[in-house]
Amino acid sequence: MNxxxxxxxxxxxxxxxxxxxxxxxxxxxISPNLLLMKEYPQDTTANALVLYEKGEAEIRKDQxxxxxxxFKKTTRIKILNKNGLxxxxxEIPLVKSASDNxxxxxxxxxxxxxxxxxxxxxLDQKDIYYQDVSETVTLVRFTVPNVQxxxxxxYTYEVKSPFLYxxxxxxxxxEIPKLHSEFHTNIPANYKYHIKLNGTLKLDHQNxxxxxxxxxxxxxxxxxxxxxxxxxxxxxAFREEEYMTAKPNYLSALRYELTTFENFTGKKExxxxxxxxxxxxxxxxxxxxxxxxxxxFRNALPEHLMNTPTNLETAQKLFxxxxxxLFWNEKDQLFGEIDVKDAFESREGxxxxxxxxxxxALHAAGLKAFPVLVSTRDNGVPSQQIPAISDFNALIxxxxxxxxxxxxxxxxxxxxxxxxxxxxxxxxxxLLDFKDGGSWIPLLQPEAYSxxxxxxxxxxxxxxxxxxxxxxxxxxxxxxxxxxxxSEGTYxxxxxxxxxxxxxxxxxxxxxQGLPSSDERLTESFEIDMNTDVKEDRLFVNPFILxxxxxxxxxxxSRTYPVDFGHPFNxxxxxxxxxxxxxxxxxxxxxxxxxxxxxxxxxxxxxxxLDENVMVVLxxxxxxxxxxxxxxxxxxxxxxxxxxxxxxxxxxxxxLSKFISENAGKK
Numbered sequence: 001m002n003x004x005x006x007x008x009x010x011x012x013x014x015x016x017x018x019x020x021x022x023x024x025x026x027x028x029x030i031s032p033n034l035l036l037m038k039e040y041p042q043d044t045t046a047n048a049l050v051l052y053e054k055g056e057a058e059i060r061k062d063q064x065x066x067x068x069x070x071f072k073k074t075t076r077i078k079i080l081n082k083n084g085l086x087x088x089x090x091e092i093p094l095v096k097s098a099s100d101n102x103x104x105x106x107x108x109x110x111x112x113x114x115x116x117x118x119x120x121x122x123l124d125q126k127d128i129y130y131q132d133v134s135e136t137v138t139l140v141r142f143t144v145p146n147v148q149x150x151x152x153x154x155y156t157y158e159v160k161s162p163f164l165y166x167x168x169x170x171x172x173x174x175e176i177p178k179l180h181s182e183f184h185t186n187i188p189a190n191y192k193y194h195i196k197l198n199g200t201l202k203l204d205h206q207n208x209x210x211x212x213x214x215x216x217x218x219x220x221x222x223x224x225x226x227x228x229x230x231x232x233x234x235x236x237a238f239r240e241e242e243y244m245t246a247k248p249n250y251l252s253a254l255r256y257e258l259t260t261f262e263n264f265t266g267k268k269e270x271x272x273x274x275x276x277x278x279x280x281x282x283x284x285x286x287x288x289x290x291x292x293x294x295x296x297f298r299n300a301l302p303e304h305l306m307n308t309p310t311n312l313e314t315a316q317k318l319f320x321x322x323x324x325x326l327f328w329n330e331k332d333q334l335f336g337e338i339d340v341k342d343a344f345e346s347r348e349g350x351x352x353x354x355x356x357x358x359x360x361a362l363h364a365a366g367l368k369a370f371p372v373l374v375s376t377r378d379n380g381v382p383s384q385q386i387p388a389i390s391d392f393n394a395l396i397x398x399x400x401x402x403x404x405x406x407x408x409x410x411x412x413x414x415x416x417x418x419x420x421x422x423x424x425x426x427x428x429x430x431l432l433d434f435k436d437g438g439s440w441i442p443l444l445q446p447e448a449y450s451x452x453x454x455x456x457x458x459x460x461x462x463x464x465x466x467x468x469x470x471x472x473x474x475x476x477x478x479x480x481x482x483x484x485x486x487s488e489g490t491y492x493x494x495x496x497x498x499x500x501x502x503x504x505x506x507x508x509x510x511x512x513q514g515l516p517s518s519d520e521r522l523t524e525s526f527e528i529d530m531n532t533d534v535k536e537d538r539l540f541v542n543p544f545i546l547x548x549x550x551x552x553x554x555x556x557x558s559r560t561y562p563v564d565f566g567h568p569f570n571x572x573x574x575x576x577x578x579x580x581x582x583x584x585x586x587x588x589x590x591x592x593x594x595x596x597x598x599x600x601x602x603x604x605x606x607x608x609x610l611d612e613n614v615m616v617v618l619x620x621x622x623x624x625x626x627x628x629x630x631x632x633x634x635x636x637x638x639x640x641x642x643x644x645x646x647x648x649x650x651x652x653x654x655x656l657s658k659f660i661s662e663n664a665g666k667k
Contacts, residue, residue: 023052023054023180023182023231025052025074025076025154027074027110027112027154027156028112028114028154030114030152030154034051034078034152035114035115035116035118035150035152036116037078037080038080038150039080040080040177042177042234042236043177043236043237046080046084046176046177046237047079047080047081047083047084047086047087047176048077048078048079048080048084048087048176049077049078049080049176049177049178049179050075050076050077050174050176050177050178050179050180050181051076051077051078051152051179051180052074052075052076052179052180053073053074053075053076053178053180053181053182054073054074054075054181054182054183054184055071055072055073055074055168055170055182055183055184056070056071056072056073056183056184056185057069057070057071057167057168057170057183057184057185057186058070058071058185058186058187059164059167059186059187059188059191059215060186060215061217062160065217066162067164067188068160068161068162068164069160069161069162069163069164069167069168070158070159070160070161071158071159071161071168072156072157072158072159073156073157073158074154074155074156075153075154075155075156076152076153076154077152077153077176078151078152079147079148079149079150079151079152079153080149080150081149082149084149084176085147085148085149087153087176088113088143088144088147088151088153089141089142089143090111090141090142090143090144090155091139091140091141092106092109092139092140092141092157092159093137093138093139093140094106094137094138094139094140094159095136095137095161095163095166096136096137096138097136097163098135098136102162102163103138103162104159104160104161104162104163105159105160105161106140106157106158106159107157107158107159107160108156108157108158109123109125109128109140109142109155109156109157110123110154110155110156110157111123111142111144111153111154111155111156112144112153112154112155113144113145113146113147113151113152113153113154114151114152114154115146115147115148115150115151116150116151119146120146120151121144121145121146121147122145123142123144123145123155124145127142127143127145128140128141128142129141129142164191164258164261165258165271166256166258167185167187167191167193167256167258168185168256169253169254169255169256170183170230170253170254171251171252171253172199172201172232172235172252172253172254173199173201173235173236173237173238173251173252173253173560174237174238175237175238175239176237177234177235177236177237178232178234178235179233179234179235180231180232180233181231181232181233181235182229182230182231182232183229183230183231183254184227184228184229184230185226185227185228185229186211186214186225186226186227187225187226187228188214188215188223188224188225189215189223189224189225189226189262190215190223190261190262190263190264191258191260191261192258192259192260192261192262193256193257193258193259194256194257194259194272194385194386195254195255195256196254196255196257197252197253197254198248198249198250198251198252198253198254198255199250199251199252199253199560199561200250200252200560200561200629201232201235201236201252201560202232203230203231203232204231204232204233205229205230205231206228206229206230206231207228207229208226208227208228209226209227209228210224210225210226210227211224211225211227212224217264220264221264223264230254232252235252236558236560238250238251238252238560238561239556241553241554241555241556241559242553242554243553243563243564243565243566244561244562244563244564245377245378245380245381245426245564246377246378246379246380246381248380249380249381249561250560250561250562252560257271257272257386257388258271258272259271259272259386260272272386272387272388273387274387275387275430275437275438276437277387278387278389279432279433279434279437279438282389282432282434283434286336286337286338287334287338287352287356287371287395287432288434290338290339290340290353290356291356291359291360291371291434292360293340293341293356293360294360294363294364295364296341296360297344297357297360297361297363297364298364300344301318301321301361301364302321305317305318305321305365306364306365311365311367311401311402312401312403314365314367315362315365315367315399315401315406315417316417316519318358318361318362318365319358319408319410319417320417320518320519322354322357322358322361322410323410323413323415323518325347326343326344326347326348326349326354326357326410327347327348328348328349328350328351328354328410328411328412329348329349329350331350331351332350332351332352332376332393332394332395333350333351333352333353334352334373334392334393334394334395338350338352338353338356339353340353340356340357340360343357344357351394351395351409351410351411351421352394352395354410354411355371355395355396355397355408355409355410355411356371356395357410358397358408358410359371359397362397362399367399367401368399368400368401369397369398369399369400370397370398370400370431370432370433371395371396371397371398371431371432372395372396372397372398372407372429372430372431372432372441373389373392373394373395373429373430373432374392374393374394374395374396374420374424374426374429374430374443375391375392375393375394375426375429376393376394376421376423376424376426377422377423377424377425377426377564377566378423379391379392379393379426381426381427381428382428382429382430384428384440392429392430394424396408396409396420396424396429397409398431398441405445406418406445406447407419407420407443407445407447408420409421409424412477412481413484413518414476414477414478414480414481414484414518415477415518416447416473416476416477416518416519417447417519418445418446418447419445419447419448419473419474419477420443420445422474422566422567424443425443425444425448425566425567425625426443427442427443427626428440428441428442428443429441429443444567444625447473448473448474448566448567448568449473449567449568449569449570450471450472450473450474450475450476450567450568450569450570451470451471451472451473451475451569451570451571451572452469452470452471452475452548452569452570452571452572453468453469453470453471453570453572453574454467454468454469454470454544454546454548454571454572454573454574454575455467455468455470455574455575456468456543456545456546456573456574456575456576457575457576457578458530458541458543458545458575458576458577458578459578460530460539460541460577460578460583460653461578461580461582461583463529463530463531464527464528464529464530465505465526465527465528465529465530465545466525466526466527466528467525467526467528467545467546468523468524468525468526469523469524469526469546470521470522470523470524471521471522471523471524472521472522473567473569474566474567474569475569476514476518476521476522477518479522479524480515480518480522483512483515484515492507492510495507495510495526498546499528499545502542502545502546502547503542503545504530504531505528505529505530505531505545506528506529506531507526507527507528508527508528508529509525509526509527510524510525510526510527511524511525512524512525513525526545526546528545537654537655538586538652538653538654538655539583539652539653539654540650540651540652541577541650541651541652541653542647542650542651543573543575543577543616543650543651544573544575544618544645544646544647547646547647548571548646549639549642549643549646550643550647551643552636552639552640552642552643553639554632554635554636554639554640555636556632558629558632558633559629559632560629561629562626562627562628562629563626563627563632563635564625564626564627565622565625565626565627566625567625568621568622568623568624568625569621569622570619570620570621570622571619571620571642572618572619572620573616573617573618573619574615574616574617575615575616575617576610576613576614576615577613577614577615577616577651577653578612578613579609579612579613579614579653580612581612582655583653583654583655584609584653584654585607585609585614585651585652585653585654586652586653586654587652588607588609589605589607589649591605591606591607592604592605592606592641592645593605594637594638594641596627596631596634596635596638597630597631597634598624598631599623599624600622600623600624600627600631601620601621601622601623601624601635601638602619602620602621602623603619603620603621603638603641603642604617604618604619604621605617605618605619605645607651614651614653616651618642618645618646620638620642
């Protein structure tokens with residue numbers, strides 16, 4: 001009986017067939033060993049595996065003698081299980097101009113599937129479908145026919161593009177693992193691109209060489225070309241997990257941005273501008289014009305808001321007045337038509353318009369404030385190296401007072417003065433100072449520090465518990481929004497359902513304090529029946545009636561990108577269990593103190609007997625909101641322990657009479 005080949009054996013054969021020093025495949029020719037492959041041992045959860053992938057991007061003349069970008073991609077994929085069948089569906093985006101007839105053209109598509117029994121299917125050109133998904137994108141779709149578990153798929157296509165500004169990017173990493181990925185480029189010296197390798201993975205091979213006189217236009221001149229190859233092997237899958245910003249921030253990929261084009265006469269056109277130039281243009285654009293309406297708002301706002309003892313009080317009164325009066329239309333709209341007067345009079349606008357209204361109001365009061373360009377977490381981190389206004393999609397306000405600075409945002413009703421939307425906590429923003437020049441500023445401010453405090457008193461003998469949950473910072477704003485957007489009946493029903501899931505608990509009374517005012521802590525009070533059976537000799541008490549995490553958000557074996565919580569936070573429990581003169585603590589669990597590397601956080605757990613009470617303390621503190629992937633294993637253990645303590649670590653109380661009888665005669 002033949003034993004199945006190991007992955008090592010398969011790769012040896014695979015490399016032997018393709019010479020490994022120069023990976024190449026023959027389209028549609030599949031080794032029997034690849035058809036027999038059952039799983040990928042380096043990632044047994046993988047539904048499919050990219051065996052080989054090659055991209056070729058070249059600027060050359062088309063049949064009409066015009067420069068164009070030609071991109072060819074060849075891919076070979078092994079389908080490992082039924083969930084991998086989706087990789088038989090291929091999508092190719094084609095870009096088109098909204099202003100003229102320029103568009104990308106799909107020149108060639110071939111696709112074939114070979115199954116373990118040597119049956120298969122080949123793509124028919126009539127089964128290629130085009131769909132306009134937006135004004136600027138057409139999506140080409142096709143499905144490789146007759147694919148089944150165990151199939152190997154080959155497909156290749158070529159695209160011609162007139163958009164030389166957007167040179168073809170290349171993603172080495174994807175949602176399934178890859179054995180081999182290579183990218184080849186041929187770029188004439190006329191075109192200067194900024195090339196950046198994103199992500200944490202390193203190239204296994206890179207080579208650049210010059211080919212002289214490769215780009216030729218009769219009567220105009222010739223140019224040399226830079227020919228490059230980039231190779232990466234054994235690439236892990238990129239799996240999205242909680243607490244991450246935009247996927248393109250971390251995906252291992254090559255990105256290109258045109259900086260300069262030089263024609264054969266020596267004339268240069270600069271596509272990448274300095275921030276000084278960008279801000280000069282913004283000064284006369286909508287953002288600059290609409291930030292100079294202070295005189296209008298001086299007359300439009302109540303006089304009493306301006307006459308306060310301190311500048312801080314003035315700023316706070318203006319902020320809360322406008323927060324109450326204005327409504328966000330759920331759009332950011334950094335680009336496009338902006339009209340602060342219209343938004344103010346209609347009492348509704350984009351976040352950009354509302355924050356420019358706030359900026360003008362602060363200017364009207366004689367305060368020093370600036371617009372700040374930001375990129376939301378799902379939009380990607382803006383580049384500090386290349387001034388690109390397209391990196392940003394929102395705007396906030398920075399207020400400078402004598403004592404300190406504040407970041408302000410009017411888009412949410414639940415915000416305290418000094419908070420910006422969580423989606424905007426994306427490392428740094430670009431402050432615009434049209435007089436003295438802008439600068440990069442951090443977006444993490446002291447007001448972002450958030451706390452969730454649970455204070456509880458449990459009386460197991462009476463079967464009663466009282467719990468207070470005190471929220472501040474982002475915890476408070478999120479909870480306020482939840483309460484305001486839910487009917488009281490639904491909200492209480494959700495609490496009761498959660499308590500029932502925690503154990504034999506039932507809610508008897510609920511109230512909250514601080515809900516109407518966003519500048520106060522939000523306190524929720526719960527009275528709960530514990531339904532304990534005091535007739536038993538032992539009571540098992542779960543003190544964490546309200547938990548903050550039902551399960552750990554971190555489940556991957558490893559993570560190639562950082563954990564980004566957005567802001568530092570504390571979750572703290574202080575719980576008193578009344579033992580009276582009837583019960584006592586049977587076994588005291590060992591104290592626990594875990595620390596994350598680089599003082600990024602700590603976890604504290606201890607139990608103390610105080611008079612006729614048992615006090616349980618659990619604290620999780622995250623001091624640094626961005627945790628690098630090198631610390632992922634420690635963070636995973638950290639959260640697993642926090643969840644375990646809340647869910648699987650009951651306190652055991654024993655009746656004093658039982659304890660005395662069990663220990664009678666013992667020394």
